[in-house]
Amino acid sequence: MAAEKGVKVLGMWASPMVIRVEWALRLKGVEYEYVDEDLANKSADLLRYNPVTKKVPVLVHDGRPIAESTIIVEYIDEAWKGGHPIMPADPYERAQARFWARYAEDKCNPALYPIFSTTGEAQRKAAHEAQQCLKTLETALEGKKFFGGDAVGYVDIIVGWYAHWLPVVEEVCGVSVVTDEELPLLKAWFGRLLAVDVLKAALPDRDRLLAANKARREQVLSA
Ligand SMILES: N[C@@H](CCC(=O)N[C@@H](CS)C(=O)NCC(=O)O)C(=O)O
Numbered sequence: 001m002a003a004e005k006g007v008k009v010l011g012m013w014a015s016p017m018v019i020r021v022e023w024a025l026r027l028k029g030v031e032y033e034y035v036d037e038d039l040a041n042k043s044a045d046l047l048r049y050n051p052v053t054k055k056v057p058v059l060v061h062d063g064r065p066i067a068e069s070t071i072i073v074e075y076i077d078e079a080w081k082g083g084h085p086i087m088p089a090d091p092y093e094r095a096q097a098r099f100w101a102r103y104a105e106d107k108c109n110p111a112l113y114p115i116f117s118t119t120g121e122a123q124r125k126a127a128h129e130a131q132q133c134l135k136t137l138e139t140a141l142e143g144k145k146f147f148g149g150d151a152v153g154y155v156d157i158i159v160g161w162y163a164h165w166l167p168v169v170e171e172v173c174g175v176s177v178v179t180d181e182e183l184p185l186l187k188a189w190f191g192r193l194l195a196v197d198v199l200k201a202a203l204p205d206r207d208r209l210l211a212a213n214k215a216r217r218e219q220v221l222s223a
Pocket residue numbers: 012015016017018039054055056057067068069070
């Protein structure tokens with residue numbers, strides 16, 4: 001049987017990890033088929049293409065699957081060399097981009113999640129700790145329009161979900177994390193990032209995201 005041709009993304013509409021892959025493909029101008037997964041009832045394709053973690057996103061390129069969003073984004077940049085460059089051309093800058101992406105994955109994301117599962121004093125403490133992490137991340141934006149410089153690059157794609165998802169989490173949880181006072185560079189970057197048409201076009205509907213996160217928070221707090 002001939003190998004399956006084309007580009008497919010196995011995703012889940014509310015996933016901030018999946019948006020990275022869709023953004024990278026859209027920035028490159030690559031056409032793809034999007035398949036929305038029910039994560040409570042994973043498809044045979046998801047289990048077959050990502051038997052190790054069974055998570056989305058999975059990119060399937062000409063029948064060959066790749067898992068892990070950060071790895072997929074790097075793959076997209078290498079597989080479609082033309083068009084919008086995602087990784088910096090300079091090896092030192094590339095290493096710096098990987099460093100900040102890793103910092104966000106390893107430090108900022110785990111610091112953000114507890115805001116969602118706590119209330120009161122514990123939540124205030126979690127929000128403060130998340131702010132400290134984001135303040136460190138923000139230093140990588142100093143003097144720049146995007147983390148990638150004048151254009152959206154790897155770090156923007158990896159942490160860009162904050163711009164759309166964090167204000168939703170703030171509203172659902174009744175806390176302020178990214179404010180003009182505490183994180184002015186990051187806040188201004190939120191606005192610039194969400195004004196990029198190709199990125200904006202892939203975002204999930206805010207009201208739907210808000211409703212899903214409200215329901216999830218209630219579920220988490222009542223568990
Ligand atoms: N490190 C992974 C994380 C992916 C991930 O956590 N995906 C979630 C959706 S946001 C998922 O598939 N969850 C289903 C599960 O854990 O079974 C990546 O960056 O791709």
